[in-house]
Amino acid sequence: MQRLGAIVAMLVFLLAGARLAVADSIFPYAYRTEVLPNGLKIIMVPMDSPGLVAYYSIVRTGSRDEVEPGKSGFAHFFEHMMFRGTKNYPAGVYDSIITSIGADANAYTTDDYTAFHLNFATEDLKKVIELESDRFQNLYYEKPAFQTEAGAVYGEYRKSITSPYAVLEEKMQDLAYDVHTYKHTTIGFEADIKAMPEQYDYSLSFFHRFYRPENVVIVIAGDFDEAKVMEWITNDYGAWQPGYKAPAVIQEPEQHGPRSAEVTYPGKTLPIVEIGYKGAAFDPASTQYVAAMLLGELAFGETSDLYKKLYIKEQKVEFIQANIPMNRDVPLFAIYSMVKNAADIPYVEDEVYKTIQQYQTTPVSTQRLGDLTKRLKYSFLMHLDTPDHVAGGVARIVALTGGLGAIDRLYTTMAAITPQDIIAAAREFFVPDHRTVVVVKGAQS
């Protein structure tokens, strides 16, 4: 293992970490943020979880960063390759150590980031830091192992495409985006996945470009000694060379005019309709963005008039819900509904548009707005009950913003949202020119 830079890196302790107090913060745990000279950021969240730790390595690269043609799905594929070991710890050795410490270990990839996570006993923390720092710096695999893993990834694609939602998602992203990499889903285009076995050299360049300390944040939550953790991390990650090269992600130009498509799912499913609007990138300080988050719940959540009408009273839909995601670039603010009878699809669509129009003109009651902000606060608090839920729960915000400060900014903005802000957000984002509608129907329905 490379240890040459360790002494230099020890100097990091001279840079005092900032500890954020709990008072006035919605995040209920005091936490500390440190940055090594090479740019690696470490967020430590001590909490009452006797003997247990969650360790998340968040790489701020996802399918969004797959800018080269033919390389869609590579961020996800690379997540798999990170388990192929190093010369110090070949895959089998890595696996048997992770096995012997009984760690609950896995990884996932999203549009904007990739996370590698382990839950394990505190006594094994030093070993985990050593193993994780090793694979992030010294990953090594040969072509046959690479090609075998490509087969497993294709297997994962086959597993997931048996769902009509995967078919819907593929079509929606492809249709709504012209140039931005959100055009493909995280698992990638099937043709690109099929061709992955031939991309060995590209995979090496992917590692060198993106798996760099200044593009990674480590979040540790649970029961541990902060000073020791920093000593081990400084020692083990200190020599990691910076060199992250941000990909040139082309921003999507403004959409002019509605788009729509119908797609066939080869099996049987009730029709599903997705109505997506070009939204805005995550910005916790933006009144408009945060108002849109609330609007999704107010207009289409389970206490909305439309939900009660279509789901409970008329029983025309199996479900209806909105998704206002947190993304690095402009995502789709989407409304989904599974419609029981295909003949009712135009009716359901129309009801959605009417609801949007209503929110563009009529202010929501302050009571409903208050109920929603209370709900969001308690949902957040109730979820933060284990080290894994804490580290996993903040992973996306950390990936998008680089830290935890955005949580308080988000809730501060939220607390100040007025009914007029909701109207403004409805007018800003939910307009026909920025809309894409995809309907998936089963071939055998």
Next chain:
Amino acid sequence: MKHALLCVALLSILASTSLGGPIVSQDQFVLLPVKNDPTISFRFVFLAGSQCDPQGKEGLAAITASMLTDAATTRNSYEAVLDKLYPLAASYSASVSVEQSVIYGRVHRDNLKEYYPLLMDAVLRPAFKQDDLDRIKSQAVSYLENTLRYSSDEELGKAVLYSTIFQGTGYGHITDGLVSSVKSITLDDVRSFYEHYYTASNATIGVGGGYDQGLLDALATDFAQLPAGMPTIPPAPKPALQPGMHVVIVDKDAPATAFSMGFPIDVVRGQKDWYPLALATSWLGEHRNSSSHLYQVIRERRGLNYGDYAYIENFPNGGMRTVPPQNVARRDQIFEIWIRPVPNETRFFALRAALREFKHLVEHGLTQSEFDLTRSFLSKYILHFAPTTMERLGYALDDRFYHIPGSHLAMYRDALKTMTLSDVNTAIKQHFQYGTMVIAAVTKDAASFKDALLKDSPSPITYKTPKPESVLTEDKQIETFPVQVKSVDVVKVEDLFK
């Protein structure tokens, strides 16, 4: 995790009564106090699982439970229930397995006062309205007709495996029921099921987290309002398979082939042999773990699929979770192997590979090093099985079901400390066997697969990418590994769950 927190404290309050009503005894409470937990978790268990569904009304237990938690109460319309729960960020739900119906929910203690009456209304005062029943039935039918048959081949394979092994018993249908039986369920059916099974004596009341004595007193008083009487629970099914390998092929236009296979076992958690058997099963196929041996053989070395696992306890929704669920306890379990979808052209090869490994385990047991590594793994891995109060409460209730005096997870850890290789290999010999099994396959072109199975035709494999010589050599043995099937039944997917 503090050991003490895992202990189930028995309620120390006096049993409470309501005038003239049944008595809720302290033995019916399962408590898990966690002082610094700002939330309170509830799990109310009724022995009212799908095994209690009357013939022709399969799915009634599940529909009834939904009519409590996803519908109106006599005090609030369903819309009003949702409105009131909404700002509390709390909800309650139901889950139904073959043995139990469980109503569960969790709330922040700041919101308990508003939440508790809503929760109790759901259990004590369901409205049983026709429009709620119509909505819930429609969803249940859609799940059977669309989701299960057509868009979840992995769950489909498991459903067929369990239905085949337990056919003719109370475990013989899935909890969701059949399309025709669900459609036939009326409000009278639901009322009758509720009155018969949701009785005070049939309830086990689980509470965990930062609650106080006042809450327990209220629960004792409220549950006493349920009707008296203890329903008769059907006897355990005790299934027996005909000797031999029996294949059921679900014929559908599947893009890949999913397998679930297994046979009944006569051991459940809490019994001495369960723990060494669990270790052997973990070695063969710990759920969602790359340490699994089957995973190594089928996915890691050959890249045929996403994962390959083995179980000695029912593990529903395996694709959606990484550690075992709670409150799906059953008196009869099966040993089960789950092979996630493989390319259709490699289906026979993958099946052979799995069976060959299992046969080897049955005949030779584990080696010392395999045993040592798995024991080390499990002794810490089981720490992740129940990190939250809600999950630990679920385990505590399952301990009650299995008549485990302390805690299953504590027994598991203790058993691992003293377990030997010989214990494991003896348990394998006693409870596993090779040669009698049901194999459920979800695939297309069933006729050709049936033909290949009956002829035991060789299933050579080729790869698009280079493989080490050791893999290719082993492939030669797998390709002709005799499966020797006794019977092959083909069922069309549209004929399932009718």
